[in-house]
Amino acid sequence: GAGVSQSPSNKVTEKGKDVELRCDPISGHTALYWYRQSLGQGLEFLIYFQGNSAPDKSGLPSDRFSAERTGGSVSTLTIQRTQQEDSAVYLCASSPQGETQYFGPGTRLLVL
């Protein structure tokens, strides 16, 4: 079956621009997670959705970051006024009722 998909796969933007990253979870998965991973580093938790609500936004690094999920499915992570330190791979994962998470291929963001 179809796995988690993310778009775009790569994004190059200029400092100060806004970017939107999209995640399509596995059909039927109620939980959705966003992570950030810098080169050679571990996973940095950003936000978690259960259905359309976000019980835990504690990982969002600043108010420039926001995310939403609609219809219990697609999620969008928005970064406003991008900075060079935002450059990283943004990974989305989804999960059925249990904790096992399945990851998408990620979006590689480069802020010039």
Place this chain on the structure above:
Amino acid sequence: RKEVEQDPGPFNVPEGATVAFNCTYSNSASQSFFWYRQDCRKEPKLLMSVYSSGNEDGRFTAQLNRASQYISLLIRDSKLSDSATYLCAVNREGYQLIWGAGTKLIIKP
């Protein structure tokens, strides 16, 4: 102290050898444990869940030691294709997983 800790390595191991690494966790209430594999520039992929009784999948064996609060991964007869970073994940509460930073494994011919 981090909630989940792993030796970053790298572990340099000759092909065919057995290698094991651990992952320690601090939350004694954790109930679910996982090992993921991440290849360079790829997303993490589930390798195996870790059950209380321990579990085995081919050359891979995972064990849980609740008393000492760690999980382990043993790889027997290592292959060149086993070279990757191995991430452990431990649940905190609800559906949250806390991730280790990963252990890098390099299998040498």
